[in-house]
Amino acid sequence: MVRRTKEDAERTRLQIIEAARKTFHQCGVSRTSLEKVAAAAGVTRGAVYWHFADKAALFFAMRETSLAVIDRADAFLFGDESGDPLDAIEQSMVYFFRTMSTCPAARETYEIMSFRCEYVDEFASVLQEVNRPCVEFQAKLTTAYQQALALGIMRPELDPDAMALDSVSFVRGLFNNWLASSPGTEWRDQVEDMIHTHVALRRITPPRA
Amino acid sequence: MVRRTKEDAERTRLQIIEAARKTFHQCGVSRTSLEKVAAAAGVTRGAVYWHFADKAALFFAMRETSLAVIDRADAFLFGDESGDPLDAIEQSMVYFFRTMSTCPAARETYEIMSFRCEYVDEFASVLQEVNRPCVEFQAKLTTAYQQALALGIMRPELDPDAMALDSVSFVRGLFNNWLASSPGTEWRDQVEDMIHTHVALRRITPPRA
DNA sequence: CTATTTACATACATTGTTGATTGTATATAA
DNA sequence: TTATATACAATCAACAATGTATGTAAATAG
Incomplete structure (x- = not known):
């Protein structure tokens, strides 16, 4: 043939x-x-x-x-300009993990990049590629947190920059744990609750006192 | 010879x-x-x-x-039983990153495990080895947060289990970002501040209003 | 003192991977 | 219709890595 x-x-x-x-x-x-x-x-x-x-x-x-599917994840962050920026943050994180759950190709690709690839020589640049979305997401988070602060939704003593850093670390760690855990583990089901908890920590009103 | x-x-x-x-x-x-x-x-x-x-x-x-040096990191978590459990959490995280900064052998080993090793075949078990300390640390964090709650140091509406999950994700992500960033980047210097911010989020008293 | 074991060095046989080269049938353009 | 570029198949030489087998001198046991 x-x-x-x-x-x-x-x-x-x-x-x-x-x-x-x-x-x-x-x-x-x-x-x-x-x-x-x-x-x-x-x-x-x-x-x-x-x-x-x-x-x-x-x-x-x-x-x-x-990974073409993923690029829309943080565009999502500013699509929801109408409502609560903290909600938008939460939704963008949830969207990311939902996409990962429903798109095996994306998940497998991230598993390859995280656990089945050595970042040396020709592949050294992959590390930068993995980091760049983190940096971009951090910048957008900062803006969103600033908005939340201005709107009086976020606890006033919190610093938007510091919160963005905390959230980026959280998401990266959560994603790593999610990837590393075998499917079917409790981890995978808890993710959305964990995201909600994470964002609720910043709200003025205690989440579910 | x-x-x-x-x-x-x-x-x-x-x-x-x-x-x-x-x-x-x-x-x-x-x-x-x-x-x-x-x-x-x-x-x-x-x-x-x-x-x-x-x-x-x-x-x-x-x-x-x-990695023999590292095993002492979370033992540190309960050595400081006398004082504030939230301080103990913060100190144990700080201790971990300080050790990483001062011990190149440990840092290089983690870099190898994170970015220069493919977890397949003979090395598949390494993934579990990387995860186990996380799970153990999570359990200890839960206990510490429970103590903090009982002592009235932590905001009462927060759930110790959820906080432990949040903190474990935070530390893992922070560590990944720390490892992935080139030495000399701002990241590495900000780490202790970020840890302080993270723990302060849980305190009753606003950190530095 | 000798016998055996230890801690290496050296040599080799096998296997896997790469990239290049060559072959060829088909699509497409003139 | 013919010429040429295209999309792939098949083969091959070179190399690199692995594990093993064997050699050997010094250390140590008896």
Whole structure:
């Protein structure tokens, strides 16, 4: 079976990316040979090398393809300008974890990036890529907390910058724990309660006295 | 240079472990060949294979050697029974990060475990090893928060279990951010302030109104 | 004093991975 | 219709890493 149409070629490309994700997830990035990926995709190494220069290029293509869904998470933070900024913060966090729950491709990709990839040489830059969304989210959180303060919703003695830092650490740690816990553990179900508790800590009115 | 005394052999063993840490840190675990480790330690692969069965055994030996310092971190949590349990929580977190700052071996080991190791096959169990201290710390935090509540130091509407979960996520995320940030970044200096802010959120008295 | 064990070094056989090269059928453009 | 670029398959040489097997001198036990 050889030369097919452009659409077929694109399908082959996506098949290879999917196969790469599964194989990376199962074997880890460094123990994944392109031979394995090709076999999982039902093609030969030749096809893989045609579409991607090397393993790193395939990795980054996979990352970009799988995480497109996530980029909307913090846009969500300012879509809800109408209401309570603390609610918006809570909802954006919840949205993120809901997306992770419902989109296995995104979850697997994060698992690969967190636990099955070594950040050296060609992959050293991935660390920055993982950090950047954190920094951006922190900036947006600061703004939201400032609004909350101005609106009198947040406890007045709290500093928006400090709260943003606390929340970013919280989300990152929560996400790590969520990823590291086996599915079915209590962790995964508690997440939304934990987010609610976290945000409620900042509110003027005690949450559920 | 051949057969030496038992003390020399032990020194050789430690040299190999140190060399392994440096090489793992620089090249990542999977790209570290035992040849590289041997060269860095100034011995041959034969010596490495004499002391350790394979790369995984060397990895675990390194882990155990380097992280012995840390185990005392949460014992610290209950040494200070006399005073304020919220202070004890804060101090134990601060102690942990101070140790990380002053002990490069521990920091490098955590960097290896976090960013330079793929948790598959022989290394899959490392994930559990990383999680276990978190679970233990969470249990101890719950107790401490219960004490704080009983003593009337903590805001009465807060739930000790929920606070422990929040704090564990916070510490894990903070630690990840700390590890991922290059040394010299603002992050590293802000850590103690962030911990103080985090704990102060739970106090009855507003921190620094 | 010798016998054995220890602590390595050296050599080798096997395997896996890579990237390049070559082959070829098809799509597409002229 | 023909020429050429495209999308893939198949093969291959080179290398790197692993684990094991064997060699050996010094330490230690008896």
